[in-house]
Amino acid sequence: MPIEVKLEQVQKLLEQMGIRNVEPAAATAAQVKKMCTETEKRRATENYVRKMEEVMGFAGASPYVVFAFQTQQGVICIPDANFVVGANGIYYVHKIDCRGDSLRCAQVADKVVDLLGIRSLISSTTFLAIHPSEQELCELGILPPTACRKPPTEKEEKTEEEEEEKEEEEEEKKTSVTQEEPLESVALRKLTEELMRAQRPAVEEQKSKDPKAALKELGLGWLADLGEADIAALRSAAEDKTLLNALKDAEKRSAVRKFIESGFAAPQPAAPPNFAKWPQKDVELFTKLAEGTRSLHELVVRYLEAEFGCDVSIIYDIMQDLIKQAGGCEQLQKMRRRFAT
């Protein structure tokens, strides 16, 4: 297409858009380059410019007509100075003042792009430089759909808010984890607890043993052979405290005192609250399972084994895997509800 025809078309277009008194001014490549702001620096490579000129020359699109849009930030050119400047020849520059009505300029730019047949080369950055409102440009169809980000609907806004809240919660959790005491300290505490526990059952075992045997172990075997009358006498002696005070070991002293006060009866193990209200079957099972257990975990392990009849470590692993797969206990419950329906 001869340059004269093209210039006529440009004039027509500008008149259609209500822009008058724009006369093309001849400029060299260097002048255009100096005047126009580069909006996309990544395109400004020599090879790219050369290739683009070849393509535009072959396709009939000419870079020799340049529109210079004067904006608040500077002069934005279409075609973009990045890939147009560099060609030899004279450029016909149409200067349009966009200060005060940048939206109309963007609309002109859109038409110009169509006229010159270079749409694919003009990026959304160029349009946004002329009229910096993405939403408006998208609504008018100036920006390509790929460059447009849909405004979030109410639902999306809510989900975004929820996501943000979740992220904040996770961050809080992370920080709380980092603020936790070091693992070694916890292990040390656990070790101390285990030590305490190891010392406790020894006393309890002594209590639950046969009272006579326990007395023998305490070095008070002679007490075992006493009759009812002697025990009564001992009770009064205990009240007198002279006999008990004779025993130097405090632990032994309290053991003897309790032993005498209970009338040689072995102490009963403490039962859970509301144990009396439990069904007889459960009480029997509990008593059977609790026998010899050292922790709640061990009791639960025994109970699950009795309930499901398989190695409980597998059940624990399965549960952990399930929770992990589901993404938390809440999700697991949701899944359960979904399966139930």
Next chain:
Amino acid sequence: MSVIAQLEEAVEAGKELGPCVWFYILMVMGRKKELGGPVKKRLIAVALGRILLWAVKRNGRGNVVSLKATYVRNAIILYAKEHRCYPYDSAQTSPQVERIIKAHMRAIMAVVRRWVRAAPPCDPNNPTVCQRHLMVRADWLRQFLSGLA
């Protein structure tokens, strides 16, 4: 009485301690201040012995066991996991534990090497190979660790 003194006393007296105690001992080895003194080699040996005895008994296959650092470390972590010791009571993995055990491996392997030196050669024709690869006969190890525990 310091924690370490109580622990030594309990071990010497043959008191029945929970299975996790042995794992915790290997975890807190570096905490001299809180423990009230350094953990003696004898205690480390007992703790490690209990754990390795469990590991060797658990894996009944093979006549020879190679007590390399990786094997020992994995045995310790597996022992803790199986017995639901903290932090494996609530988590399946713990990089922090692995890091702590790695940091204590030098002291742990010193004990292991001493055992290997005391062990009869796993292969009478090639005794140096056994020493180099820390290989011991499984039956001997079982017997030795049972005696240690």
